[in-house]
Amino acid sequence: MEIPENLKYSSEHEWLAPAGRTAKIGITGYAAEHIGDIVFVELPKVGTTVIAGSSFGVIEAVKSVSELFAPVSGTVVAINERVAKEPELVSADPYGDGWLIEVDMSNDGEIAALKDSAGYRDLVASLPE
Amino acid sequence: MFGQGCTTVRHAVPTLESSALHLCAHAFSYRRYVPEHRHLVHQTALDARHRALGARMIPFAGWEMPVQYRGLVEEHNAVRSAAGLFDLSHMGEIFVTGPHAAAALDYALVTAPGKLAVGRAHYSMICDDSGGIIDDLIVYRLGGERYMVVPNASNAAAVAAALQERLARFDATLDDASMRTSLVAIQGPRAAAILQPFVGVDLKTIKYYSGTQTTACGVPAILARTGYTGEDGFELFVAWDDAVRVWDTLLLAGAEHGLVPAGLGARDTLRLEAGMPLYGNELDRNTTPFEAGLGRLVSFAKSGDFVGRTALERAKDHPRKTLVGLKVDGRGIARMGYPLYLPAAPDACGSITSGTASPTLGFAIAMGYVPVGRSTVDEAYEVGIRSQRASAQVVPMPFYKRPT
Structure with a gap:
């Protein structure tokens, strides 16, 4: 199971890639694998405010609908337009081309509450299968 | 991430939905495990096979079942274009035998199984006194005085109990063989070609909704041309442990035909495309067959009373x-x-x-x-x-x- 070392992780299986004030957000390989065949991804508009721990979008798979929870608070400065047209990118490359949104963080102190790769690996290991 | 399927309730720990395929929460199978209740969850004879194939297992109607192997859509498409192999051993198998078996089932079910020719089967329902659906099921007439009733896993116990009670006034006995009978289904346009070399009967002689006692892959089997996918296909009812031999044989022989193991996820999307109802979704005790578009099943013409007749006669003209x-x-x-x-x-x-x-x-x-x-x-x-x-x-x- 791929869990890149340079990312931060939420308990809800999102990853965060901080770069200065902004950060990209996506879902982890574990999440992508468990969701299965993704039908479409519903993302917020640029300019929307997201709040850490709150829903910012939805992933629809054939047999499930999963809410996306923001790992940090901020303003959406970019969304991945490609996944709107090719939702399967989220499954195929969750840490790369399947990224979801980029936010301008309003409180980068929130990053400290996230897990590092080792912590996230422990979380995944504690889950059945 | 990972809200609940239907309701998007965060952190919900889904309860074990005993009915039907609410696969909406499937992807999150790991949350559906309730460790302290694990001992109540049955495993089929093919459990080790599913795990070796990398299946994702979910608790379903009291069983741990494969929801998917390599991917739901891939499995779905394989059944439409080639064939899929399903472990359906969670389904119930109830045998009703005796001189009055036909009359007993005419009384117990809304259809007229007494009119079935030996070797034929039909889709039926068992209703309660108020016309509500206890379960939908398939009835096979295996002999003049011998029937097999196949209810949903989630309702198998309720159906067995209701039948037992309804049989009391007839010279007929009930044998709930659910826990010693495995069911392997092969479904799809290539199913007949894959299965033919391994069965003791010419499949061309087995019509849709027919069943016969024969051998399959070297073991005794009730072979039926029935299914829940909208494709041609067969269901093989065998002794519990014999399922392994049937599964291994067909999986190996079917590979070159494009056969893949298919899980409950694909089964649900296949049946939905085929417009087939699912108990717990379209059907329940608050629904009559007429409301579900299945009023044709109800045989008012059959002689004698049957459970729910009075209520259903009224329900026929008063759908809600x-x-x-x-x-x-x-x-x-x-x-x-x-x-x-x-x-x-x-x-x-x-x-x-x-x-x-x-x-x-x-x-x-x-x-x-x-x-x-x-x-x-x-x-x-x-x-x-x-x-x-x-x-x-x-x-x-x-x-x-x-x-x-």
């Missing part, structure tokens, strides 16, 4: 709702429990019972209950999908019909 098939616009999926509205109406007038993104058709389909008189083809509705409304139209069912 009607089941329809819907094509849903946009890419959202109308899922079980989502509200249905007449266009721009503020209040819901019905609700979705099943929905998916149809892998075969390429658009979203659903079934749901709507008001009586509002079920004609092209009738327009809106489905509440979270905070938005998607337009939908009534379309004929089945959504998918196999090429003939």
Whole structure:
């Protein structure tokens, strides 16, 4: 199971890639694998405010609908337009081309509450299968 | 991430939904495990095979079952284009035997199994006194005085109990063989070609909805041309442990034909495309066969009384709702429990019972209950999908019909 070392992780299986004030957000390989065949991804508009721990979008798979929870608070400065047209990118490359949104963080102190790769690996290991 | 399937309730720990395939939460199978209750969950004889194949296992109707192996859509497509192999050993198998077996089942079920020719089968229902559906099932007439009833896993115990009670006044005995009978189904256009070398009967002589006692892969089997996918296919009822031999043989021989193991996830999308109802979704005790569009099953013409007759005679002309098939616009999926509205109406007038993104058709389909008189083809509705409304139209069912 791929869990890149340079990312931060939420308990809800999102990853965060901080770069200065902004950060990209996506879902982890574990999440992508468990969701299965993704039908479409519903993302917020640029300019929307997201709040850490709150829903910012939805992933629809054939047999499930999963809410996306923001790992940090901020303003959406970019969304991945490609996944709107090719939702399967989220499954195929969750840490790369399947990224979801980029936010301008309003409180980068929130990053400290996230897990590092080792912590996230422990979380995944504690889950059945 | 990881909200609950139908309700998007965060951190919900789904309860073990004993009924039907609410696979909406499938992807999150790991949350459905309730460790302290593990000992109550049955495993099929093929459990080790599923795990070795990398299946994702979920608790379902008291069983741990494979929901998918390599991927739901891939498995779905394999069944439509080649073949899929299913472990359905969670289903019930109840044998009713005796001089009055036919009369007993005529009394117990809404159809007339007494009229079935030996070797034939039909789709039926068992209703309660008020006409509510206890379960939908298939009845096979294996002999003049011998029948096999196959209920849903979630209702097997309730069906066995109801039948036992209804049989009391007849010279017929019941044997619930569910826990010693495995069921392996091979479904898809290549099913007959794959299976033929391994069975002691010419499959061309087995009509749709027929069954016979024979051998399969070297073991005794009841072989039936039935299924729940909308494709041609067969179901093999064998002794518990014999399932391993049947499974291994067919999986190996079928590989070159494109056969893949298929899980309950694909089974659900296949049956939905084929317009087949699922107990717990379209059918329940608060629904009559007439409301579910299955009134044709109810045989008022048969002689003698049957359980639910009086209530069903009344229900026939007083449906409270009607089941329809819907094509849903946009890419959202109308899922079980989502509200249905007449266009721009503020209040819901019905609700979705099943929905998916149809892998075969390429658009979203659903079934749901709507008001009586509002079920004609092209009738327009809106489905509440979270905070938005998607337009939908009534379309004929089945959504998918196999090429003939």
